[in-house]
Amino acid sequence: MxxxxxxxxxxxxxxxxxxxxxxxxxxxxxxxxxxxxxxxxxTHFSYANPAAPKGGEIVLVPPTRQSNFDKYNPFTLKGSAPPSMLGMMFxxxxxxxxxxxxxxxxxxxxxxxxxxxxxxxxxxxxxxxxxxxxxxxxxxxxxxxxxxxxxxxxxxxxxxxxxxxxxxxxxxxxxxxxxxxxxxxxxxxxxxxxxxxxxxxxxxxxxxxxxxxxxxxxxxxxxxxxGPYRLGPVQFGKDVTYVRDPQYWAKDLNVRKGQFNFDRITYKIYKDSTAQLEAFKAGEFDYMQSFIAREWARAFTGRAFERGELIKAELPHGNAGDFQGFLFNTRRDKFQDVRVRQAIALAMDFEWLNRQLFYNAYSRVRGYFVASDFEAKGRPGPDELALLLPLRAKLPAAVFEQDVPQPPQTALDPTSGHTLRDHLRQARDLLKDAGWTYRDGALRNAKGQSLSIEFLDSSGSMGRVVTPFAKNLEKLGIQVQYKVIDFALLQKRMDVFDFDIISNRTVGSEAPGTELLERYGSRSADVEGSGNVIGLKDPAVDALLDKVVSATSRPELVTSLRALDRVLRHGHYVVPHWYGAVHRVSWRAKAFARPADLPRFYQPEKLVTTVWWSPHASAAPAAQITQPAPKAP
Missing domain, CATH: 3.40.190.10 (Periplasmic binding protein-like II)
Known part of the structure; x- marks a missing residue:
């Protein structure tokens, strides 16, 4: 409860x-x-062990990023700082x-x-x-x-x-x-x-x-x-070690008691996901998280797992679901018509992907506030209408007259529901209404321009998703290109909004608020490096964001977020992806000890580096290994 x-x-x-x-x-x-x-x-938070010993080290990899770092300043736009620097040092x-x-x-x-x-x-x-x-x-x-x-x-x-x-x-x-x-x-x-x-x-x-x-x-x-750690030995651009500060001023404070127990925390960076997993199995680092269901089911196997040297676990949590999807760059003329965006989304067959690629491990993302009280449902009730009716002139009629949009769903049995073919027919009609018709070997507008889409990826992991999606889009006459580029280049292109569609994941929040201004507010749409990836400029959205950040009670926050979710979903700005109900993590059995109880809201990397500890006490004292990081050559 x-x-x-x-x-x-x-x-x-x-x-x-x-x-x-x-x-x-x-x-x-x-x-x-x-x-x-x-x-x-x-005296301490309930999930921390105040008697946890200090010492030892942990070696891990960044959970999602596969790119080198080129600076020590985490607060500027250009470049990439070492992973986890903010939490370790500030x-x-x-x-x-x-x-x-x-x-x-x-x-x-x-x-x-x-x-x-x-x-x-x-x-x-x-x-x-x-x-x-x-x-x-x-x-x-x-x-x-x-x-x-x-x-x-x-x-x-x-x-x-x-x-x-x-x-x-x-x-x-x-x-x-x-x-x-x-x-x-x-x-x-x-x-x-x-x-x-x-x-x-x-x-x-x-x-x-x-x-x-x-x-x-x-x-x-x-x-x-x-903060509790200093920069330690660094292979600039590649690996970084944080060394526990033995003089850390807050080490005995109640909000830090039993935390930051490792003397050294090292991040190794592998630019290839396959090489990273094989390195884990070979003992080059101690802990990693898996985000790919197929990898989890088929690659996290072998003698080390059978012998119990490596532990593979699905950790439950109470987090709101992460929002993930293919995001349209509405700054592009071709994506400014909502019917085009809706048609493209109709071409992704999630149910097929879940069966064939994901081992039925995922649920479909429906809205922007996944698996939370903030998801809009059905038609707006009186509380939402109180916020939406003053904005009626700025909103499509469907917001008031229709149920909140749901992602298209294909049935395994064609007689029991819609099939992919039904969705493609609907997509074709939407594209036609938006002025796109098939001629001369491609889907073209009145100016003769063909409709093409470029998907960018930094790891290559989305290739198996984009490939069947692209085949469905090509049946509509849409030309598709999938390009894998280095994370640093991808980040640069995102910062200047030079992309068509990008796969993006946002960690769920139990109380979304001010951060949404940067994600969906008009003021950030033209600011390079902002989180408004979509390029959203909508006065109705801005008005609802204002209600979100000014909420003075939980019920007010719930109502304003549901109204915001409803309006965003009617805009069809994303092709929704999927989410899982557990954290899939693996670690070296002899490297860690951990509290018996899990907290309610957590990300596993932060949990490991914050409250886990080493069962070994043979490491050199932190005071003997503290040293300044070398500057870049």
Whole structure:
């Protein structure tokens, strides 16, 4: 049973023994909707083992990326930083946990206070907080980090993410206030997630003449951060090792107790997925996650598994499903007509793919908020209509008159439902209505231009999906090209929106909010490097996003997200993929020990690197192996 996430603010404050005057609350934690599980006196999170020994090492691979890195700065647009650098090296004001979705507890901040009008939040910096160079973490460092990340020198998603924050004001040496554009119950969590780094990072010269190097020119400057790990030995561009900082200021703090137990965490990067799996079996690294059902069923086999040297497990979780699909670039003229996008989606036969390729391991993605309370169903009810009716002139009539669109489904028995042929006929009619007819060997518009689609992929794993999809599209006269390119080149083309269709996965969230502005908001559509891959510019979507980020209760959030899901699905901006209900992971049996209980909300890589530990204590002490990373040649 789910714990209730919403209760009256008054009851919640009184339950915590907090004052109702001066501030809405001042406490060790902040909850968007008032549900704080752990009291101020808690000693550790329930899924962490406070007695876990420190030592040993883990070697793993990035879960999804197969590309080298070329910089040490994770905050800029150009280039690729080492995997997991943010989580390993940078502490934040507040930190979430794997049992609660909309609550965060003090890390760099020992106290968080939200104003009664919800127009600001004030943080008191923990007096023990230290950067890895020994300097104290001060409010001026927090303001410096905020201003750098919201400048044009940083990746554009930070400006969108913190777009509702007016500015940061230093109140005292260890006190800082963030002022908001409008009341928004999520904003204290947003600013609480700010990665904090020293104002000395990138500082050139000394004294009053010292200047800061522009953030986007800080490429191989080693970050000065306050997190549990430092950069250790590096094969620049290839492998990276993080070394546990024995002087980590928060190692005994309740939000860190029993966590970050390995002395060394190394990421190896393989650019070929087959070579990566064979290297795992050969003992070159200790842990990996599988995202491909066929690979899981047929390749994670052999003597090492039979002897129990390698463990293969499907770990249950309570996460919202990940959203995944082929995303249309609506900046392209050929994809601006909704009927063209809908027709292309009709050509993908998921049921065949699931039977023939996926071992029936997946369920179909239906909407944008997979397997959650936020999925729209049927026709809009009174609560959704209250949000949708004022936007009626900006929305298609189908939003009000039809059930929310569902992905096409083909039946195994042709007599019991639609077949692929039925869907292709429907697609042909939609394309004809949109002005595309088959002539001269291709599907052409009135100008004689042929309809072609290029699918880009960085790993080659989508080839077996695109091939049957392409055959169906070619029956409609659509020309299809599938191209495998390096991840770095793919990322560059995505940053400048130079693509037709891209496969994209977004990790599910139990409380989507401000991040959706960057994903679907008009302001980010033309910003290079933004998450608005689709190129969506829709005033109705913008209005619903405004309702999402201003929700003050869980029911308000649910209603606004369902309305948003409904409108997006009527736009047919994606060809929905599939999702699984478990994490498929494998690890070397003798390399790890782990707590018996799993948390509710987690990603497996973070779980492994955070709360698992080594059963061996023979590794050199962290203090003996700590060393600065070499600069790029």
């Amino acid at each position: 789910r714990r209730p996430l919403a209760r009256s603010w008054t009851n919640w404050l009184l339950a915590l023994g907090l004052s109702l005057s001066g501030h809405a609350f001042a406490a060790h934690a902040y909850a968007q909707f008032g549900d704080i599980r752990y009291p101020a006196s808690f 502490d934040t004001l507040l930190v979430g946990n794997m049992d609660e979705s909309t609550t965060a507890y003090g890390l760099l901040a020992s106290d968080v206070s939200v104003a009664k009008d919800r127009m600001s939040v004030t943080f008191q910096i923990h007096p023990q907080a230290r950067f890895q160079n020994g300097d104290p973490v001060l409010a001026s460092d927090v303001r410096h980090s905020f201003e750098r990340l919201t400048s044009k020198q940083a990746a554009p998603q930070y400006r969108t993410y913190f777009g509702e924050v007016k500015g940061a004001t230093v109140l005292a040496e260890r006190s800082i206030r963030f002022d908001f554009v409008r009341p928004n119950s999520e904003l204290p969590l947003i600013v609480g997630s700010l990665p904090v780094f020293s104002a000395k990072w990138g500082l050139q010269g000394e004294g009053p003449k010292a200047t800061h190097k522009p953030l986007d020119q800080m490429v191989v400057d080693i970050p000065i951060a306050s």
